[in-house]
Amino acid sequence: MLRASAAAEEAGVPSVSLTCEGFIGQAATTATGLGLPSLPVAIVPGHVDVQTVDELRANVFGVTVEGVVQGLTAAPEKASELVEPEPGEVVFEGTPDEINRFFYENGWSDGLPIVPPTAARVEAFLRHTDRDADEELGVLLPDRRSATVRTVAINGVMAGCRPEYMPVLVALIEAMADPRYGVEHSGNTPGAETLIIVNGPIIRRLGFNYQQGALRDGFQANTSIGRFWRLYLRNVAGFLPHKTDKGTFGNTWRVVLAENEDALTRMDWTTIAQDQGRAPGESAVTISRFTGGTVLASVFGTRPEQMIPYLADGIARLVAWEVIFTVGMSVGAQRPLLVLSPILAQTLARAGLSKQDVQRQLFEHARIPASRFERYMSGWTNLLPGRPTLHALVARGRAAPVFAESDDPERLVPVVEKAEDIMIAVSGDPLRTNAYVFAHNGILGYTTTKPVRLPAR
Amino acid sequence: MEALWVVLPTGQRASGEWIDDTLRRRAQEAGLLARTPLAGKFPRHRVEVVRAADGVEEVNALFEARGWTDGLPITPPTLPRVEAMCATTVRAPSDVLGEVEPLRGEATVEKIAANAVMAGCRPEYFPVVLAAVEAVLDPAFNMRGVQTTDENVAPLLIVSGPLAARLGINAGFGALGPGWRANAAIGRAVRLVMLNLGGGWPGAVSLAGLGQPGRYTLCLAEREDGPWPALHVELGYRPEQSTVTVLRAETAINVTGGLAEVASVMASAASAFTMLYEGRVAVVVAPFVARRLADEGWSKDDVRRWLHAEARVPVAAWQSWWLRATARQWPGWVTEASGTLPVLREPGDITVVVAGADLAIPQLAYFPSWGFPPCRITREIAAPIDLIG
Numbered sequence: 001m002l003r004a005s006a007a008a009e010e011a012g013v014p015s016v017s018l019t020c021e022g023f024i025g026q027a028a029t030t031a032t033g034l035g036l037p038s039l040p041v042a043i044v045p046g047h048v049d050v051q052t053v054d055e056l057r058a059n060v061f062g063v064t065v066e067g068v069v070q071g072l073t074a075a076p077e078k079a080s081e082l083v084e085p086e087p088g089e090v091v092f093e094g095t096p097d098e099i100n101r102f103f104y105e106n107g108w109s110d111g112l113p114i115v116p117p118t119a120a121r122v123e124a125f126l127r128h129t130d131r132d133a134d135e136e137l138g139v140l141l142p143d144r145r146s147a148t149v150r151t152v153a154i155n156g157v158m159a160g161c162r163p164e165y166m167p168v169l170v171a172l173i174e175a176m177a178d179p180r181y182g183v184e185h186s187g188n189t190p191g192a193e194t195l196i197i198v199n200g201p202i203i204r205r206l207g208f209n210y211q212q213g214a215l216r217d218g219f220q221a222n223t224s225i226g227r228f229w230r231l232y233l234r235n236v237a238g239f240l241p242h243k244t245d246k247g248t249f250g251n252t253w254r255v256v257l258a259e260n261e262d263a264l265t266r267m268d269w270t271t272i273a274q275d276q277g278r279a280p281g282e283s284a285v286t287i288s289r290f291t292g293g294t295v296l297a298s299v300f301g302t303r304p305e306q307m308i309p310y311l312a313d314g315i316a317r318l319v320a321w322e323v324i325f326t327v328g329m330s331v332g333a334q335r336p337l338l339v340l341s342p343i344l345a346q347t348l349a350r351a352g353l354s355k356q357d358v359q360r361q362l363f364e365h366a367r368i369p370a371s372r373f374e375r376y377m378s379g380w381t382n383l384l385p386g387r388p389t390l391h392a393l394v395a396r397g398r399a400a401p402v403f404a405e406s407d408d409p410e411r412l413v414p415v416v417e418k419a420e421d422i423m424i425a426v427s428g429d430p431l432r433t434n435a436y437v438f439a440h441n442g443i444l445g446y447t448t449t450k451p452v453r454l455p456a457r
Numbered sequence: 458m459e460a461l462w463v464v465l466p467t468g469q470r471a472s473g474e475w476i477d478d479t480l481r482r483r484a485q486e487a488g489l490l491a492r493t494p495l496a497g498k499f500p501r502h503r504v505e506v507v508r509a510a511d512g513v514e515e516v517n518a519l520f521e522a523r524g525w526t527d528g529l530p531i532t533p534p535t536l537p538r539v540e541a542m543c544a545t546t547v548r549a550p551s552d553v554l555g556e557v558e559p560l561r562g563e564a565t566v567e568k569i570a571a572n573a574v575m576a577g578c579r580p581e582y583f584p585v586v587l588a589a590v591e592a593v594l595d596p597a598f599n600m601r602g603v604q605t606t607d608e609n610v611a612p613l614l615i616v617s618g619p620l621a622a623r624l625g626i627n628a629g630f631g632a633l634g635p636g637w638r639a640n641a642a643i644g645r646a647v648r649l650v651m652l653n654l655g656g657g658w659p660g661a662v663s664l665a666g667l668g669q670p671g672r673y674t675l676c677l678a679e680r681e682d683g684p685w686p687a688l689h690v691e692l693g694y695r696p697e698q699s700t701v702t703v704l705r706a707e708t709a710i711n712v713t714g715g716l717a718e719v720a721s722v723m724a725s726a727a728s729a730f731t732m733l734y735e736g737r738v739a740v741v742v743a744p745f746v747a748r749r750l751a752d753e754g755w756s757k758d759d760v761r762r763w764l765h766a767e768a769r770v771p772v773a774a775w776q777s778w779w780l781r782a783t784a785r786q787w788p789g790w791v792t793e794a795s796g797t798l799p800v801l802r803e804p805g806d807i808t809v810v811v812a813g814a815d816l817a818i819p820q821l822a823y824f825p826s827w828g829f830p831p832c833r834i835t836r837e838i839a840a841p842i843d844l845i846g
Contacts, residue, residue, distance in 0.1 A: 105504040
């Protein structure tokens with residue numbers, strides 16, 4: 001909302017953002033991050049979703065209207081600059097226990113002990129990149145803070161990373177800063193969490209686990225880099241629970257997923273990085289924000305026609321309200337992820353299927369009745385204003401034609417726009433027939449891939 | 458070396474700015490930096506570690522130089538003390554009660570707790586402080602006006618209900634001080650919030666020419682043994698509830714005697730502002746006087762009506778006041794009066810409270826008011842969690 005107001009103000013149009021009561025603090029911080037700290041907001045008491053028309057009317061006329069008038073007519077106050085420590089400044093000296101307490105009390109840690117980011121440790125990390133410590137990888141909302149290579153090293157140290165992880169960390173923050181990813185949405189209320197997927201020779205080089213327990217903690221590269229991601233969101237982007245991070249529940253950061261590239265090579269399947277346009281043999285990180293996931297246990301059968309319906313059902317039942325990223329809010333941006341254990345992928349490959357064939361079959365099978373699809377986007381929810389039907393969205397160009405092929409409300413429609421929107425990774429216990437499926441948060445954390453560049457030395 | 462982990466008590470805006478940067482500039486312009494040489498000079502964190510041989514001494518020296526005290530020594534707002542304060546309320550430490558005008562530091566529960574610790578509050582006083590801060594953040598209090606006016610107005614806190622006695626908020630001998638920690642610390646906590654979160658620094662932001670002792674603390678409780686319904690019951694609360702009521706008070710004027718003397722003081726302290734803006738004043742009645750009036754059949758309403766009728770000034774006097782010509786929109790009850798006119802719009806603008814010592818030489822008090830809009834704000838006090846039964 002604030003971002004729309006900022007765009008309007010930049011175009012010279014005065015604005016007021018109608019903001020539900022619980023979001024006032026976030027609005028102020030976001031406005032500052034947008035460079036318009038005096039952007040006016042008008043409070044709507046409570047939350048509109050649970051108010052009757054009469055209650056909402058009383059609240060708007062009793063409270064909100066005055067804020068709108070005030071916001072459009074009063075001269076905003078002049079803003080002043082925030083003061084922050086200089087790059088490389090020593091902010092604290094003390095014992096490791098004191099350092100941990102100090103970082104925690106000042107909101108710089110996630111509650112677990114951190115490795116103190118001493119000058120020597122940060123320096124060791126910086127030796128593992130050719131990039132200058134002060135180079136800016138991007139500017140991150142909501143705090144609009146500069147994402148420098150130095151702050152990557154500092155948060156890497158704190159998260160428990162090893163110095164040689166530095167090229168991966170730099171690539172991750174380049175991905176975070178890519179406008180296609182949309183880091184500024186990271187504080188939205190569904191509270192989805194990013195999954196990092198690693199590909200290429202860097203997997204073996206840094207010792208990522210890609211076998212049994214691929215998403216379990218216990219492996220330094222997978223675990224600490226996952227933690228680094230969230231520490232960077234906290235300390236540099238500025239997402240703090242009770243302030244700018246309004247995730248209703250949220251969940252903890254995800255352990256990094258590395259693909260089993262040995263298995264993929266044997267099957268002649270492409271990797272996630274290759275699907276994303278990277279060259280074979282190139283190391284890369286892919287980030288994508290997922291609302292949640294579930295395991296599909298004991299996939300039974302020897303032939304694709306026995307296996308595909310269960311895998312497709314997993315996708316179809318997990319992508320629920322998230323269909324608003326398939327149509328409506330962002331057309332064709334829903335990219336669920338199916339992680340197959342190697343033995344499942346190999347069984348499909350043995351039947352002659354490429355990854356793309358599997359995607360096509362899943363696309364055909366992962367379908368739900370149109371009436372159910374419409375309830376997710378505008379019946380049980382109010383996620384798409386005006387409660388449009390799929391036919392109306394197709395007519396407006398906000399949905400692909402496949403969603404309006406008949407008038408039958410029980411016709412089956414896909415949950416993604418095209419077959420290739422279903423991402424498939426191969427990882428996990430090589431000899432167990434389980435799969436994992438994630439539903440995606442669309443443009444609010446869109447799938448983004450960056451190469452990992454090793455230092456020349 | 459001692460290490461004190463202190464929560465910084467100063468105001469941060471929702472946008473992240475610290476009000477001290479503005480205050481340093483204002484103090485510099487006003488030539489007042491000698492009072493606060495370290496204004497704006499502090500680590501921009503939630504918590505600072507102060508190391509010194511005598512930590513309490515060092516925190517006091519630092520805070521005074523940064524402009525974070527009222528001039529008296531403070532209790533360092535260490536993490537355990539602030540946490541103990543916050544533990545008395547169900548509200549989260551990050552909850553924002555509002556922005557404190559005029560510099561708009563956010564009044565979070567934790568920031569208020571840090572100031573309450575500094576003021577000397579015991580943890581169980583904290584719900585009273587929270588209710589009082591809520592009250593002064595009500596737009597009707599006009600915090601911006603109170604903080605920036607050239608008048609010497611201060612918030613007057615009146616605690617009513619059973620919590621007053623349980624917390625030891627004095628309503629009897631010396632209710633306006635000194636001597637009782639609750640009265641002293643609760644009023645002082647509200648002042649520190651106004652200074653440290655609102656930025657009401659004297660001379661730099663607050664232009665009150667003289668100030669007044671009530672700007673250190675001005676807090677009393679109402680006696681529970683008075684002959685009339687308690688203030689909070691009059692205002693519609695149940696007897697078992699407790700409330701804090703806030704008025705804007707120019708000063709406390711001592712009155713020895715009875716109602717006639719109060720009316721006389723009300724007339725001589727008549728304020729053009731109060732007539733213009735429907736000001737609301739307070740009268741503290743000594744128990745001896747209250748009991749005698751009640752015995753003669755007087756209700757609180759009778760007292761208010763009588764004071765309103767008797768406290769009058771000559772119309773000629775009003776006509777000679779400078780505000781008479783400056784202000785345009787005088788209410789009809791002023792312009793249409795002939796001969797004499799009352800000093801208040803109506804009897805209901807008088808808050809009557811029974812407090813003070815039960816002596817036959819009764820000491821009463823009159824609190825004239827200042828400013829606009831009409832202000833008598835009451836908030837219920839939540840019972841402190843786990844500290845008293």
